[in-house]
Amino acid sequence: MKDPRIWGLKKSPWVYHVAAASCNNCDIEILELLTPRYDVERFGIVLVGSPRHADALLVTGVINRKSLPRVLEVFEQTPKPCLVIGVGSCTCNNHIFRNSYNAVGPYDKHLPMNAYIPGCPPKPEAMILGVVKALSKL
Amino acid sequence: MDLTGWKLAFAFVVFPGFAFTATMGLVLTWVDRFVSARVQWRKGPPVYQPFADVLKLLLKETVVPAGASKVVFLLAPILGFAAMCVTATLLFYVNFFPQGSFVGDLIVLVYLFALPPLAVIIGASASRNPLSAVGASREMTLYLAYELPFLLALAVPVIRTGGAIRIGDLVLAQQAGGPFLYSVSGVIAAVIVLICIQAKLGYPPFDMAEAEQEIMSGVLIEYSGVPLAMFRLTKAMMFFLMPCFLVTVSWGGLASWWAILKFLAIAVLIILIKNTNPRFKIEHALRFFWFILGAFGIAAVILASVKL
Numbered sequence: 254m255k256d257p258r259i260w261g262l263k264k265s266p267w268v269y270h271v272a273a274a275s276c277n278n279c280d281i282e283i284l285e286l287l288t289p290r291y292d293v294e295r296f297g298i299v300l301v302g303s304p305r306h307a308d309a310l311l312v313t314g315v316i317n318r319k320s321l322p323r324v325l326e327v328f329e330q331t332p333k334p335c336l337v338i339g340v341g342s343c344t345c346n347n348h349i350f351r352n353s354y355n356a357v358g359p360y361d362k363h364l365p366m367n368a369y370i371p372g373c374p375p376k377p378e379a380m381i382l383g384v385v386k387a388l389s390k391l
Numbered sequence: 392m393d394l395t396g397w398k399l400a401f402a403f404v405v406f407p408g409f410a411f412t413a414t415m416g417l418v419l420t421w422v423d424r425f426v427s428a429r430v431q432w433r434k435g436p437p438v439y440q441p442f443a444d445v446l447k448l449l450l451k452e453t454v455v456p457a458g459a460s461k462v463v464f465l466l467a468p469i470l471g472f473a474a475m476c477v478t479a480t481l482l483f484y485v486n487f488f489p490q491g492s493f494v495g496d497l498i499v500l501v502y503l504f505a506l507p508p509l510a511v512i513i514g515a516s517a518s519r520n521p522l523s524a525v526g527a528s529r530e531m532t533l534y535l536a537y538e539l540p541f542l543l544a545l546a547v548p549v550i551r552t553g554g555a556i557r558i559g560d561l562v563l564a565q566q567a568g569g570p571f572l573y574s575v576s577g578v579i580a581a582v583i584v585l586i587c588i589q590a591k592l593g594y595p596p597f598d599m600a601e602a603e604q605e606i607m608s609g610v611l612i613e614y615s616g617v618p619l620a621m622f623r624l625t626k627a628m629m630f631f632l633m634p635c636f637l638v639t640v641s642w643g644g645l646a647s648w649w650a651i652l653k654f655l656a657i658a659v660l661i662i663l664i665k666n667t668n669p670r671f672k673i674e675h676a677l678r679f680f681w682f683i684l685g686a687f688g689i690a691a692v693i694l695a696s697v698k699l
């Protein structure tokens with residue numbers, strides 16, 4: 254074990270869910286993770302209500318000119334070190350909104366992303382795998 | 392035994408003060424999360440989970456919001472935390488050395504248990520966040536609501552012993568004449584204290600000050616890093632100390648092995664109430680505490696004064 258800070262982050266990643274203009278499918282699938290079937294609290298993952306408590310931001314939705322400043326503000330409000338994980342195809346490549354005048358994604362133009370989880374919406378198993386990969390990179 | 396000099400420092404910092412109570416509180420927090428998970432047919436987190444949470448929060452960045460009153464914001468958690476360390480020392484000392492306590496320590500304990508909510512209110516008000524302010528006002532209302540039945544229920548053992556406001560006397564009277572719980576007024580008082588514990592800890596159905604879904608963890612919304620860890624430790628210590636307090640004042644004291652089972656029974660009861668009840672509205676909670684539990688409290692006091 255190298256750094257207790259990294260160990261703490263790996264063992265208890267608290268997640269704040271940033272719904273940046275998504276269609277709500279990814280959001281519903283994120284809530285699926287907390288149900289008895291998947292139960293991510295086994296790994297210490299808890300959904301928290303305030304970005305001040307968060308260690309990982311789960312961003313969903315295609316980023317656009319209106320939501321970009323809000324997402325950046327939430328990122329700045331989060332105490333560091335924190336992870337940023339994009340959930341859904343919209344975060345990866347703007348998906349079906351790629352020709353829209355309003356889409357300014359993908360996210361890594363603006364934020365230091367740790368992982369992208371593709372899928373529309375991604376399966377809960379895929380999300381767990383994505384979070385595990387992002388954490389094991391630390 | 393006299394608690395002076397380095398003995399007092401040891402009692403305050405290691406046993407039964409900070410180190411012991413915090414460890415037991417965090418283990419109890421794990422029990423809480425585990426039982427909650429099992430109630431919902433989940434697997435639940437590992438035993439070290441609350442320790443990992445606190446360690447992580449202690450090592451994280453602490454953000455002070457712009458425009459917040461910095462000194463008050465950062466000192467507020469220490470108030471509740473220190474109060475819980477003193478409470479632990481006092482409570483265990485009077486249980487194991489009933490003769491050594493002073494007159495009025497029951498009142499001192501009631502005031503010490505009032506400090507963590509006060510710390511939360513002060514910290515939340517200093518954070519300059521509107522949701523925090525809503526949470527603080529709810530916490531204040533809730534405090535005013537549950538303190539009345541709590542004090543009425545605590546009057547019952549005092550009346551039963553003929554006006555002893557020394558916890559040592561309460562413990563000795565129970566060792567001589569059986570726990571206060573085994574009587575009508577004792578049962579009513581214990582149930583009232585149990586419900587007030589639920590509210591003091593801010594657990595459902597009385598978690599409106601921290602309501603995650605409506606005001607985004609309310610009073611704690613701006614806290615991060617070390618102060619948040621201290622608030623969580625304070626709550627864990629309180630979760631350990633409140634059932635101990637209930638066992639002390641109405642179920643025979645802590646100085647026997649049975650006390651462990653009694654303590655666990657009360658703790659599991661609190662967890663089950665927490666898991667099976669939805670949140671009250673704040674005005675409903677006020678009405679419930681003042682007019683329903685308050686009435687039961689007065690009835691318990693009357694029954695106690697005719698020795699039932």
